[in-house]
Amino acid sequence: MGKARTLMSCSACGQQVGQWVGRCPGCGAWGTMEQRSPATASVPVALQTLRHEAGGEPRASTGIPGIDRVLGGGLVPATVALLAGEPGIGKSTLLLQLVANLSAAGLPCLLASGEESRDQVANRARRLGIPGERVAFASGRELGPLMDAARAERPFLLAVDSIQSLRDTAAGQVPGGPAQVRGCTDALVGLAKTEGIAVILAGHVTKDGDVAGPRTLEHAVDVVLTFDGEPRSGLRMLSGGKNRFGAEGEVAWFEMGSDGLHEIDPRAMLRTGEGEPGSATALPRLGRRALAVEVQALVVPTEGPARRQATGLEQGRFQLVAAVLDRAGRIPLARAELFGATSGGVRIDDPACDLALAAALASAASGVPPPPRSAFVGELGLTGRVHPGAGMGGRLAAATAAGLTTVFCAGEPGPMPDGLRAVPVGHVAEALEWAGFAAHSRAKRDRVA
Known part of the structure; x- marks a missing residue:
């Protein structure tokens, strides 16, 4: 034994x-x-019942409508949220503004930073126009003193910047390693649940865009928020992933300025090149809303190895759509370098945007712009067949809000808003007849058959 x-x-x-x-x-x-x-x-173990209050979960407004929407209506007490983003994207600025808003509303907050000193955080607050006396600060390098400070102050929110810089000196592991990150997160989750303190942890991401650290980090928290965007454009996007207190996939847009982050309506920034060859309008669902987003493509003939490069689009999906166009659409793309991008740096992973990407590639290859004030919705199969996208009601509403008049889509989308007409298509060649390729003859034969 x-x-x-x-x-x-x-x-x-x-x-x-x-x-x-x-x-x-x-x-x-x-x-x-x-x-x-x-x-x-x-x-x-003390046994308890699941009796709940009739009014539902209490929530506190962050003072920023977009963040409240992503969180599901506000910040729930004792929530543990992970805010993940690339270095320099603005996580520290977002946390500071969030803490300042809650403190101004009468909810005490504690900001702990292990990456910046008190003077550095104070200088950022001065640049953002935030009164420094509103924000309580503590060093976020060591877990023990931070836990003691949180228990002594009992704030509504504890913001930690970042979880990778926090270390438990009583443990023997390397600071910032998976074991340290797991242990510190577990301790902070226990603090949140026993003391009723909401905790937001800023976290790093890997070069592939995944949350850095052990996978258990995402399982341990209640909410996973991703903060990304194009640093050079100033456009930022806060998207909700896992959310135990609201809908997943909600998105809010911000613009980074000299005085901090400001929530914006991104519609004007997401459609900039309408009427030009190589651009087409997609209607992706980003969270519970749909938006009109411009998809751009560039086709460059080459005699050497052909490159395929996409920004803001799934690389595998981009290559699949190009292959379908070459084979089923009879558009010569095999001996050409292909580049794809989205306007404003928005990341799109909605399969129903396949048809818009195909339209952009066909337009770039032919030099003919898509029909004016039009959008494309549909998922492409390997045979070139166009499959309908989910949530057409919201997509059509987004098309109307963007001033569009025509939507190419699979089948009949249902009731159409005033001023908007649908062009039903069953094959990718039907949707691209305006590009002038001979492949549309195949679509005509399919319709006859």
Whole structure:
């Protein structure tokens, strides 16, 4: 029989670790770790009911309507949210403005930064026009003192910038490593749930755009927010992923200026080249809303190896649409370098934008712009067939709001808004007859058949 494994358990909160530590990583108490066998390491569990208040979940407005919408209506007490983004995208600025708004509304907040000193954060607040006395600051380098400060102050919100810079000196792992990140996150989640303090953790992303650190980081938090955009344009996009308190996929747009982030209506910035060859309008669903977004393409003939490069579009989807056009649409793209992009740096992963991307590529290859004030909605199959997109009601409303008059789509989309007409198509060649390629003869044969 194997040797019985022993555990170290905190006598105050029941936190279990595999080796002795002087300070409990769960509650922060000193000298409470005791050796126990697995059979006796557990603590009694207090049973409770699921009785709830009739009014629903209490929420606090952040003072920024876009953030409230992404969160599902505001910030729920004891929420743990992860704000992930690339370096320099504006996470620290967003956190500072969020903390300042909540503090001004009478909700005390604590901002902890392990990447910047107090003077650096104070200078940013001065540039943004935020009164420094509104914001309470604490060093975010060491977990223990931060937990003590949060328990002593009991703020409504604890903002940590960033979780990768936080370290538990009682643990033996390398600061910023997966084990440290996991342990610090677990301690902060325990703090939020036991003390009722909302916690927002700024997090890094990898070069592939994924959240840095162990995958358990995303599982442990209640909300995952992604903050990205094109740094050179100033356009930023806050999108909600996992959300236990609201709908997933909601999006808010901001513009970075000298005085901070300002929420904007992105419609004017997402359609800039209408009427030019190589541009077509898509109607993607971004969250619960749909928007008219310009998709751009460039086709350059080459004698060497052909490149395929996309910005703001899924690379695999871009290559698939190009292959379908070459084979099923009879548009010669195999010996050409292809480049695709979205206006404003918006990232699109909606399959119903395939037809708009195909229209942009066909327009760039032929030099003929798409029909004026038109949009394209549909997912392309490998045979060139166009499949309908979900949520056509919202897409048609977005087309009307953008001043469009024609929508190329698969089948009949249902009731049409005033001033908007639908052009039903079943094959990609039908939707691209305006480009002048001979492939439309195949579409005519299909209709006859």
